[in-house]
Structures are given as C-alpha cells and as structure tokens.
Amino acid sequence: MSATRKRKPIATGSDWNFSVLERFDAELARLADEYRLDTYPNQIEVITTEQMMDAYASVGMPVGYHHWSFGKQFLAVEQAYKRGQMGLAYELVINSDPCIAYLMEENTLMMQVLVMAHACYGHNSFFKGNYLFRTWTDASSIVDYLVFARKYIAKCEERHGVQAVEQLLDACHALQNYGVDRYKRPSPISAEEEAKRQEERESYLQTQVNMLWRTIPEAPISDSPLSTGGLHADDDPLGLHSGGHYPPEPQENLLYFIEKNAPLLAPWQREIVRIVRKLAQYFYPQRQTQVMNEGWACFWHYTLMNRLYDDGNVDEGLMLEFLQSHAAVINQPAFDNPHFSGINPYALGFAIFMDIKRICDAPTDEDREWFPDIAGTPWRETLEFAMRNFKDESFIQQFLSPKVMRDHKLFLVVDDDQVETLEVAAIHNEQGYRQVREALATQYALSVREPNIQVVEAAIRGDRSLTLHHVQDSRRPLGRSVYPVIRHLQQLWGFPVHLVSLEEGRVTRRFHWPVEDESPAS
C-alpha cells in the first residue's frame, strides 16, 4: 500500500441516510462505468421488514395477482423470520427496466452498500447482458404486464367467483414448469399489447378450438388473416379432418397446449392459463442461471467493495464487516456437514468467475492446457463473454477448472438403486476432472432436474382423452405428486388424462385420472 494513504471514507459507522447512499451509489456507478458494466437504470427502494416479507412472498414481483399460495409463502417467511431461522433479504432485485432493488431499512450502512453493489450493478448487468434474459424476457414491460395480469385476474374473480379462479390457478401453477417452449424463441411480453389483443384473442381462440373439435368437416377457408402466431396456423391446423393423429409432434409446452386446445375452457380461462404461462416464461431464465447470476453478482460486489476500500472511500471497520458477510455468503459446507444443503450457487459461481479472472491474469501450465482460448487474455472481455453467452449447464461445462474442483474437493457419487452400494465414480484428480465436470453440468440441466413430460396425443376423434409420455432418465420414476398434478391437468383438459412412463421405449408405469379400476385385467 502506498504508505498510509489518507482515507476519506464517505461515511463511517453503521447508520445510513439517503444522501450517504446517493454518494455511495455515485461512487459505485463511477466504478461500474470504469469496468464497463452495462446496466439498466436503477430504482432503489427503501422498505421495511414487513414490506420485505411481502415482497418475498410474491416471489419478488412488485405487483402480483392474488392467490392463496402467496399467502402461504408469506406465512412461511414470517414464521421463519420470527423464529430467527432466516435472515431476511440479503438482496431482492427484479429483472425490469429500470431495475428495481430493495434495501431494508434496518440494514447497516455496509449492508446497503453491499446490496447496491451486488444487486444494482451485479445482477442488473447480468439481466441486461445474459442471452437467456435477452431472449426470454422483456425487462421494460414486465411491470406493466404484471399490472395487467393482476387486473385481469381480479376482474375474473369478480365475474366468475374467487373459487373458480383459484382452482384454475392451482391447476396452472401445478404445470407452470411446463409452460415454456425450450427451443422456440418466444415473443416478449408486453402489457399494452396484451390488453389490446386480449379481447380479439378471446374470440379468436374460441373459434380455433371450435375448429379443432368440430365434427363435421368443412371446406378449408384460405388464409385467415388472424392466423399469424401460434404453432398451427392453418384453418385445419392439425390435419385432423384428413385423419391422422394430433398433435402431429409431441408437445413439451403443456400450458401452451392447454391454452390452445383444451376443449372446454372458456375464453377467460384460456387467458389465465396464458398469464401463468407468460409469467413462467419470465422466470424461466432465472431457473437456469442461478449459479452464474449469483456468481456474477458476488464477483462484482467483491470487486467493487475492494475498489471502494482501495480508493479510500470506506474505512477498515466497514471492510471487515463486509468480509465477514461475504465469507458467510460464499461459504460452502462439506457434504457431511450438518449445515450442508447441496451446492451453494453463490459459492460455486463466485469461485468460477474469480478463477476465470485468475486464468486470464496469471495462467498456470494446467490452465494453458485446459483453457487455451482464454489463458492470458484480458480478463474483463473474457468475463463478459462468459456472462453473456451461457447458462449454468454450459457455463460449468465450459469454465469449471480443475483448480475450482480441487478447491471444493468435488466428487461424483453414483446412486443406482439396482446396486447395493453407492459408488464414488470420480474425484478431483487428473482422471476424474472431466467426469466430475460433466456430471455437475448435467446436474444443472433443467431437462435432468425436471422429469421430461410431453403431450403425445389428444384423442380428438375418440373419447377426447389426453395422453402424455414421461421419458424416464436413468430409470428415475415420477414422485408421489404425480396424481395431484394429473388431476389438475384433467381439470384443465376436461376429459380423462393418461400419463405413461417410458424407459427406453418400454412402458414402465401408467397413471390415469380419473383413476381407472386397477383390476388385474391386463
């Protein structure tokens, strides 16, 4: 250090006020600019504990529609907080433009600065830069869309009764993880447009469904002007009047399929299905970028806080408090520790980003061998590239280095119920690196984390039943929740639902709703 440079901290102690926060923010903004962090404008809201619990309960949505499950969430948060099991709100930030971040009033000055660095510059730039967020969400319109959704659902409750809406939402929520087309780029959501198009959609949807369920074939009308979006744009979209089988291709987006095809849903019900689907789509990128998103935010709060210190803007006391808090956040208990609850995404992500920087700045021979493309390159560009173009699965596959595996002492266990013991398949050594990395990456693949379930047939010519296939992954069966879920599915579809589990093309189990007689007739 340059011989006890005079520190002029912006503020000391643990109390804060708005002008102090503004000065810290200005300083952070200056640094972020220096590091070329591209962010949305920030909207920082100071709130109370109660309000933070509210925000938590609505999964961070600044406005949400009403549903009992959010009430349950609130009670759970409240209880956990009161019992001291949970510290509230390290940060809560919303992917919107401007990017909304919450600061809790009882946080210390250090906490406020840390949260600003973490959320307002870390997460914010991630939301703006990462390809999944760019593809799947439209930050500028989400708040408007939420307002639209809330109003629409409130209107439905008025017209059709709270209970009817609640049951519908229950059913939709059960399927919301299956509300995304994984391979097709969706159209971004926009509230204004939604509201405008909603009415015309109502009538249009109904005609399209009627078409599907029409029993008397009609001469096809050429090119309807309305049939723009959607998977099946033709008037006989399915070729069902020429026979064959519907849908022609298996459909992984169950909610979309329901919205467009469920025979008995009223237009308002379709609209609600759509709302849940659109919101699921909004959260879809977050579910796939936990490690990256948190790692990126931690990397930047760490970097920015250190810069604040180096520039003399904070004092030693604040820095010590920060380091203690930072260490707690990126703590990774070992698998046999009573506090172990899986891999800590903050810890893993932070370690990987820090390591990328290290590989750029001071590569070892091992790094040159493993990462010839990035070893010795300018770190800031490389980091930006890593942040923009990956999701957890591919990010780990691409950037998890042997050093991080060694530091975390990662090892791979195979748990096969046909073998009596668990087997350690690979550890953090020369022979194991690739296998461990591969397995860890797969662990973050949504397609592996969630059962693969698709609609294969709607018996439009027969009993109108719906058949889904569950393609098992390494013989893993469905959990106990399967019956309640297909019951919800049946409520939406209106006719019997069959779910078939397949392992390598062989049927392993069938689920039906309504439950069929299980007489040993087969």
Add this chain to the structure above:
Amino acid sequence: MTYFIDRRPNAKHKSAVNRQRFLERYRKHIKRSVEEAVNRRSITDMERGENVSIPAKDISEPVFQHGPGGARNIVSPGNKEFVAGDKIRRPSGQGGGGGAGEGGPSNQGEGVDEFAFTLSREEFLEFVFDGLELPHLQRKPLKSLEEVKMVRAGLSRDGVPSRISITRSMREAYARRIAMRAPIKRALREAIDALEAEERKDTVLRNPTRIAELKAEIERLEKRIAGVPFIDTYDLRYHQLSAQPQPSNQAVMFCVMDVSGSMTQNHKDIAKRFFLLLYLFLEKHYEKVELVFVRHHTAAREVSEEEFFYSRETGGTIVSSALNLVNKIIEKRYPVGQWNLYVAQASDGDNWDDDSNICRDLLVKQLMPQLQYYAYVEITPHDHQSLWHEYESVVKEFPERFAMRQIVEAGDIYPVFRELFKRRLSQS
C-alpha cells in the same frame, strides 16, 4: 442513473389478501387447531394469537418431480478420503437415496412435515367465534346526544362554495348552454341559408334591403350566441350533507354470579371463563362494551372484577336479590334505548325454594323485555333444582332471547358457549 425511493410510508400488508385467502382455504384445519387451543388454554389468555400447524402434505402445491429410485449422479463438495471406485454403504433411512427435496426431520421442534404459522389475535378470535352470532343483534337507535354521522345526501342548488360539485355544475352549465343556444342557432342557420339563397340569385333579382336585413339579423344572432354565459349561478350544484343518527354501538354486560358457600373456586373459574368468552364475543360486535359485576348470596352487591372472582363469602342463596339489583342498575345507568343489554348468570343451581318463582316473575315481567339476551349456565354435575325448573318456563316465553345450559367441567364451556350462540339459520 439511479433513483432512490423511500417506500416505507407505503402500506405494509400487501399480502393481507393472500393471507386471508390462505386462511379461508384451510379453514377446517385451522378451526380444528383453534378449538384445541381454546380447550387447552386458560381463557384469560385468549388475548393472543396462536400457533397453528397444518400437515404439509395437505397444502403442498404439487408439481411433477422425480421420485426416489433409478440411477443418479450426485456431485458433492468436501471430499476427504474417497478415491474413485470406493463403495459406500447407502445411508440408512433414505430408501433408495431419497428424492430431491423430500427433506429430513427438522431439529427445530416442529417437523418439516408440518406447515406452521402464527395467527394474529384478531384472526384467532375470528376462528374462535366463527359461525356464532349474537342473538337479536338489534342495534339500539339514538341516544339523546347521539353522535350523528354526516352522509352525502344528493345535491342541492344552494350551499357553501366549498361544497360545490364541479362535475355536476359543469354538466348543468353545458346542458343549459345547449338548450339556450339551440333555437338561436336554428334561427341563425335559417338566416344564413336565406342569405346564401339571396346571394345566389341573379344580380338583377337581388333584394339589397333583404340582404342588409339578413346580415343584421345574423350579426344579432351571433351576438346572442356569444352572450350565453358559460356558467351561471343557476347552474351551480352543491353537495348536500345530512345528519344521520348513528345506531348505538354500545353494550353492557352484566355478569351475575352466585358466591354462596356452595360455589367453590373451581366453579368460579369455570364461570369466569364463560364470562370472558362472552365479553370477547360482545367486544367483537360492539364498539364499546361495559361490564357490570353483580355477585350475590342472600344479598346482591355490585363489585369490582377482582372482588367478583376472588373474594369468598358464605351463606345462603337468594337469586332474586341479584336480579333486582340488575334491574335497578339498568334503570339508573343504562337506559334501554341507548344500550344493548346482556346478562350472563352463573350459578351452581342452589336457591331458596321460595325464591325461584320470584325470579321467574322478575325475569318475565321486568327484565326480559329490556334485554337483548340472557344466558344462564348452571355449573353442577348434580340434578337440577327449583331454579332450573322455573327458568325452563322463562325459556318457553322467550325462546329466542333466553338460553340456559348446564356445564359440568371446564371442557364443556366452549361447546356450551358455541351452542348458545350458534348461528340460527333462517329463523323467523
């Protein structure tokens, strides 16, 4: 660019609706817990919330999940001694490795199989008194110096400027302007048409005087149109307020208890719980509830709460003394027109034989016509005595406003209370 916003002044309880929805949905579960709590806790301690647990499986939100079984690869941190190829015995109690998120037991007192949360005091009482109703909840009207409430009562043509209804005044002005201009406009149009017709004529045939006349007329009419005032005092409308008497929202509850030698402390505790329940219940319905404690043996006395429950006396029992006193207090302090009157009486059923029919007469002739409700609980495991039998004839006369039940032990209080105040469906 950064904006700071202080949201702290905003309302909290944004989730209040969702919370209510949740409570509503699990009403049955919560009610069961609440009822258990009522029976368990001492009633003095009704003033706080309650922890409620619901089996987690009943409130889960199902989604498709992997179940236990099959083959899984798990990467974990913190390897110490394993090398590739090691076999490890499967941890017991986790059949097949345990599905994702199935959760283990918690060491925090409550298992994760229970969803636990806290009801606030209001919510708790809401459930305690759910489905109960005050019989004959007539709000007594007026009190001579009744507080009145100013309510909007339409519009009027005169009033003070501060109560002007701008929208309505402007609307009136607009209507008046349309109405006043319409005939002038019609005349104007006619004049213009005539003028044009005149001017279209061949130069020779034109009548210059007529043209001049018409022009003058048009000018005059245009002036008249411009002269219609934009707003006139005639248009002004004022919000009108009228004073509405508020129904009296106050009740008085007389607690009458026998403190003769035969009433033990246990009896009194039971009575106290009953009184407290009733008090809380009334408090929910009325803004203001006053309590009057009357205890009696052979003579009745109005006492403080402390004295009422805890001091002991001995002697015989004359119930009518208490009823007389209640009657006097009503006459003196609680005019029937202004107060909703409730009497709750607890006794072990002892009374002087001669006194019971006096009680009945007192009740039927004097007290009952003034009261909203009279609840009598007899705390005794024994057979009924004369008082009970006399009261039975009162029930016959006032079946809707007089109720009596027997309590044997503390556990009966709540059920009896519920029985007494059960919501009566569609009863005339």
